[in-house]
Amino acid sequence: MTSRWPIRRPTEAAAIRAADMFTRPLPPVPALMAALLEANQRRDREGLCLAAHLVVRAAAPEVGE
Numbered sequence: 584m585t586s587r588w589p590i591r592r593p594t595e596a597a598a599i600r601a602a603d604m605f606t607r608p609l610p611p612v613p614a615l616m617a618a619l620l621e622a623n624q625r626r627d628r629e630g631l632c633l634a635a636h637l638v639v640r641a642a643a644p645e646v647g648e
Contacts (some may be wrong), residue, residue, distance in 0.1 A: 609641040 609615070615638045622630035 594646060612638060612641050615641055
């Protein structure tokens with residue numbers, strides 16, 4: 584039996600509401616830059632992308648909004 588409508592998941596909506604209630608503080612920029620360098624040395628592309636995005640969000644908070 585197939586359904587045309589997606590299954591309602593109330594826990595998903597609750598998780599999104601809970602995440603919107605507060606913002607987590609970002610680590611300091613020097614720590615993020617160290618993580619960026621570490622990811623670059625290890626050739627970790629996903630870590631490099633994540634660290635780079637976090638550096639931008641920490642350095643200029645108005646960009647991420």
